Every structure is written in C-alpha cells, then in structure tokens.
Amino acid sequence: MLEVKNLNVGYGEIRVIWDVSLEVEEGETVALVGANGAGKSTILKAVSGALKPTSGEILFKGESITGVPAHKVVGKGLAYVPEGRRVFPYMTVRENLELGAYTVNKDSEVKENMEWIFEMFPRLKERQKQLAGTFSGGEQQMLVISRALMSKPSFLMIDEPSLGLQPSIVDLVYETITTLQEQKITILLVEQNVLKSLEVSRRGYVLDNGRISIQGSSEKLINNEDIKRVYFGID
Amino acid sequence: MEIYILNGLILGSIYALIALGLNLIWSITDIPDFSQGGIYVFAAYAAFFSVSLFNVPGIVAILIAALTGAILAFCFEKFLYRRWRGNIPIQLLCAIALFFLLANLAIFFWTAKSWNMDHYIVGKATIMGIGVSYQRLLVIAMVIVLFVAINLFLKRTKTGKAIRAAAQDLEVAPWMGIDTDKVFSIIFAMGGALSGIAAALITPVFTVYPMMGELPLLKALVVVILGGFGSVGGTLVAGLGLGVLESLGAGYISSDYQHGFAFLILMIVLAFRPQGLFGLRRE
Numbered sequence: 442m443l444e445v446k447n448l449n450v451g452y453g454e455i456r457v458i459w460d461v462s463l464e465v466e467e468g469e470t471v472a473l474v475g476a477n478g479a480g481k482s483t484i485l486k487a488v489s490g491a492l493k494p495t496s497g498e499i500l501f502k503g504e505s506i507t508g509v510p511a512h513k514v515v516g517k518g519l520a521y522v523p524e525g526r527r528v529f530p531y532m533t534v535r536e537n538l539e540l541g542a543y544t545v546n547k548d549s550e551v552k553e554n555m556e557w558i559f560e561m562f563p564r565l566k567e568r569q570k571q572l573a574g575t576f577s578g579g580e581q582q583m584l585v586i587s588r589a590l591m592s593k594p595s596f597l598m599i600d601e602p603s604l605g606l607q608p609s610i611v612d613l614v615y616e617t618i619t620t621l622q623e624q625k626i627t628i629l630l631v632e633q634n635v636l637k638s639l640e641v642s643r644r645g646y647v648l649d650n651g652r653i654s655i656q657g658s659s660e661k662l663i664n665n666e667d668i669k670r671v672y673f674g675i676d
Numbered sequence: 677m678e679i680y681i682l683n684g685l686i687l688g689s690i691y692a693l694i695a696l697g698l699n700l701i702w703s704i705t706d707i708p709d710f711s712q713g714g715i716y717v718f719a720a721y722a723a724f725f726s727v728s729l730f731n732v733p734g735i736v737a738i739l740i741a742a743l744t745g746a747i748l749a750f751c752f753e754k755f756l757y758r759r760w761r762g763n764i765p766i767q768l769l770c771a772i773a774l775f776f777l778l779a780n781l782a783i784f785f786w787t788a789k790s791w792n793m794d795h796y797i798v799g800k801a802t803i804m805g806i807g808v809s810y811q812r813l814l815v816i817a818m819v820i821v822l823f824v825a826i827n828l829f830l831k832r833t834k835t836g837k838a839i840r841a842a843a844q845d846l847e848v849a850p851w852m853g854i855d856t857d858k859v860f861s862i863i864f865a866m867g868g869a870l871s872g873i874a875a876a877l878i879t880p881v882f883t884v885y886p887m888m889g890e891l892p893l894l895k896a897l898v899v900v901i902l903g904g905f906g907s908v909g910g911t912l913v914a915g916l917g918l919g920v921l922e923s924l925g926a927g928y929i930s931s932d933y934q935h936g937f938a939f940l941i942l943m944i945v946l947a948f949r950p951q952g953l954f955g956l957r958r959e
Contacts, residue, residue: 489851511850521851529844531906532837540841543834544853592853 442467442596442627443488443519448497450480450487456495457483459651465596470618470628472638472659474672475648481631482524484648485598488629489521490514501596516544520594524601524631526581528588530574534565537573537584541591551591558587561620579610586617596627603634615641635672639663678804680927681920686812686881688919689819692912693874694892695899696826697749697867703843703905704863706764710771711752712871713893714778717886719745719872720879721786724793734796738818738876745872746865748778753864758857775893782886790885815877819912822873826866827908839863843906891935895922898942902953910954 443465450458457480465471475481486492488499490511499507506514515521520541529537538558542551559566562583568576573584582602589597599618603611611634618641621628632638639645639659647655647668655665662668694712701709719741726732726740752774760766795811802808830836842849842859849856874892882888895918903914918938926934945953 491847491850512853512855515851515853523848523851527845527848529841529848531844532840536837539834540837540852540854543838588852 442502443629444498444500445484445488446498446500448484448487448499449495450483450492450497451495457651458487458494461497461648461651461653463646463653463656465627465629467595467627468625469644470622470630470642472635472642472645473629473631473648474633474635474638474645476672477633479648480651481648482600483651485521485600485629485631489519489598515592518593518595520589520592520597522585522589522597522599522602524604526578526585528573528576528581528584530572532573533570534573534576534584535569537588538565538569538591541588544592550593554591554593558590561624562587562617577610578606579613582606582610582614583617586614586621590621590626594626596629597621598629598631600631601633602630603632603637611637635668636663679806680923682803682806682808682812684920684923685916686815686878686919687923688916689816690874690878690892690915691895691899691919692915693819693822693877694871694896695903695911695915696823696908697863697870698896699900699903699905699907699911700839700843700863701867702900704839704846705757705767705860707757707767707771708897708900709749709864709867710768710893710897711774711778712749712867712896713889714775715745715748715868716871716875716889716892717779717782718748719868720875720884720888721782722872723876723879724791724884727793727796728791734814737796738873741872741876742869743872745868745870745875747868749864749868749871750861753860757864758860775889779886779889786886788886790883790888792883793880795880809881811880815881818873818877822870823908823912830908835862840906894935895938898938901942902945904952904954907952907954910952914953 445461445463448458448461449456461484473481473484483492487494490509493508498505501517501519529540538555539551542554545551565584565587573581576584586599602614606614615637630638630642639662642659644657645659645662646653655662655668694716698709698712701707722744723737723741726737756770757767795809797810797814799810800807801810801813830840838854839859839862841852841854842856846856899911899915899918902918903910918941921941922934922937925937
C-alpha cells in the first residue's frame, strides 16, 4: 500500500529525517514510534504532501506521490489525521464531516459515508449540530478520525491520537482504532505511547533522531530489551 | 436626528462592504490588505468613466467596478503576495505600497481634481418626513442583499465551507483536499469585487478623486476589528454602528472630530473586548 524509500526531509538547512525506508502492506496496522522530536510527524507530513522531501521516494499503491501537494494526495485514497485534535472549531460536527468528504463529488456518496460514520459513532450523530470546538478532547479525537474517514480512504495515517488525553479516554481512542481495523482499513499509526501502539499493530518501526533504529513484528519489539529500557522505563 | 442616523447608515454600509472583503482576506491570510483602498479608487473611476463616457446603465457601471476590483485584487495576490506567503511584514508593506501607488497613478492619469457623477437612479423618497434620494436607498438595499448573499454562500456552498475551513485552520485545510491557493484567489477576487461595488455605490453620492480611498479604508479596517475576525454579521453591525455613531458625533458634537470618533471607539472596544464585538477567538 505504502512504500517509503530512502526518505530525507529537512526544514531549510536542518535535516530531520535521514534515509528512512518503511513499508505498510494492505490490511495491516503499522506503528511508527519514538520519542518526542524524533521526526515521526515529519515523515507523515512528507507522505501526506504537506512537506516536500529533499530526496527519496514515496509510493502509494505503486504510484509515486513524492512531492505531490496535500490537496491532491487526499483524493487518491489516503487520509491523514493530524496531531493535536485539529477540528474546525467554529463549524458544526456535520460541517467538519462534510469537509472530510471534500474530494467526494457525489452528494449521495457523502451521505452514505456519513451514515457509515454515524453507525460507527452514534455519539457524533446525536451531536451533529454542535460546534466542534465545544467538544471534549476525546470527542474531538473521534471527530478528526471520522472526518478523515469521510473520504472513504483505504489508507489512514494517524498522528499521536493519544497525546494529551487522560488514560480512560486513550482507551476509548484505541477502541476506535480497533473498529477501523475491523473495517479493513490499512493504518500507519504514529505514537509516543509506544506500548499502546505496539499492542494494536502487527509491525513497528522505532524512529531515533530521524533514523529508523529498530524494526520488526510488534510482538518482538514489545519484548526487546532496548525498547523496554528506553521507552517503558523497565530495567 | 433621523437625518444623521440615515446618513450614518449609508456611510456605515459602505464601511461594512469594504470591511467584509478585508475580513475574509485578513482572517485567512493574516494580511490587512491596505491595497483594497487603492482598488476602491480605481473601481470608482471605472464606474465614473463608464457612466460619463459611455452612458451605461447603473447596474452595468456597478458590475464594471466589481470586475475591476476583482481583477486587481486577484492579480495582486497571484503575482505579489503569493511570493511572500508566510512573511506578513513584507506582505503588509506591499499592501500599503499598492495603496499609495494606485492613488498616485489615479493622480497621474486623471489629475487630482474631483469629479461629480450622476446618480444611477434619479428621484427621491420621503421617509419619516425627510427626503432621501433613491441613490442613497440603493446603497443600503444593495449592501443588505450582498451581505445576505455572501453569508449564504459561506454557510451553504461547498466552496464557502472550504473558505471558512481555511480561515479556521489553514494548515489542516489541504488535508481535506482543499486547494488553498484557489481559496486565496477566490477571497481576494471577492474582496476586490466588494470594494469595487462599494466604490461604485457611493461615488454618485459624493465625488470621485484620487485620495477618496483613504478614510473608507481606515474605517473598514476598524470595522473588521470591531466586528471580529470571521464574523459576517458582526462586520455588518459594526459597520452600520460605526457609521451611525460617527454621523451622530459629527452632528451633535463637531464634524471636526468625525474621523477621530472611529478610532476612539476602536480603542475602547479593544480595551474591553480584544476579540472584537462578535469575533471568534484567535490564537
């Protein structure tokens, strides 16, 4: 589904991502984990077209999307959930969802997708006329994920969905991710919450200062001594 | 008293119209687009010449002014502001430079002389005992129609929603599939058209001259801040309110201070409600 080859990304003179290669196969959930500032979000921004890579190649469904601007990438079946629960705060829940389907041209299809979302998250249906800015953190996270789903993507990139949420809400967000997996959506999950994200994924990559340091099946990574020491604080 | 209020409403609706375009542009691009003051001047001359030289009907003159404004603003964004995107100080400098450049070009082309222009519709109505020219009533009627139309456009249409989304989070909008370059082009063209229409509507009431854009521009900037970023209704209320207060102040206190009132009100509102009267909060 997604293939990133020897990706290098920088902001001006400062190189942030060094020769990163990763792959996500159809139907699987892959976790990209690492400390704050490791460059995880930068990779997602480059894939989604918000940042132009310095070099390297990004293939989506075999087609190169390297350097294609964000608004053109979305229509290809790839959707991005930015970190920080970035809802459109002064628009209603319904309008937020409609914007998620901006690339969908048929009204009937938009309606269909919205019904599908409302079925998965009845809470959004009940509160569709409420302004998104008045939602709680957990609800906003549910909304931004749903907004991304409105384009019926086959591939979803989720950036730090649990950041800044209290533990009980984090569990709720992860239930949402499980729901998406049941819908056969391929997911690339970026997280600081290493344990949580490895638990729901099949494989994982550990990003360290802009470079992939360890990769493998999530099961293996959870039991890896280095990861345990660095990320779980267990000796 | 009634006459001051009426005059204030007419003046205020012009401020509101320019402010609406400024507000759209300002809330999305962070540029307080001073060049709209110059665009206003060129659009006024466009309306003036189309009527005085070619004798076109009023509605055509208004459309020509709208088109003039739209094309100028569209080009300024596409060929100038776009190169400096993200660099607000430079963009602001460009906007101020364009404002003076256009006013000076107007002097160069058409001299500093001020011209009178015929009313689009002749005749008078009597409202509450005062005679009001149809031209003045046309100003208020057109402004109300335009505000309703633009509000519906922003609330109901797909493009309108994309514009609001871009105003609320410009970084996230492209991830929805929204082409923000296109949004920029649309709002600048819209803003230019609104300034152009405002100029075409008010010119027959007053006169046309090269520096005519200065005060309406400054007042409109005040109206944007008073009404609040992103608020269409707030812009209308603030525009009309400012016009009426100014007119009352000029009538009952002294017309010497007419323009001072606008900025005094701005200072007072900013001190107590920094987000404007109806504004969305801004980070």
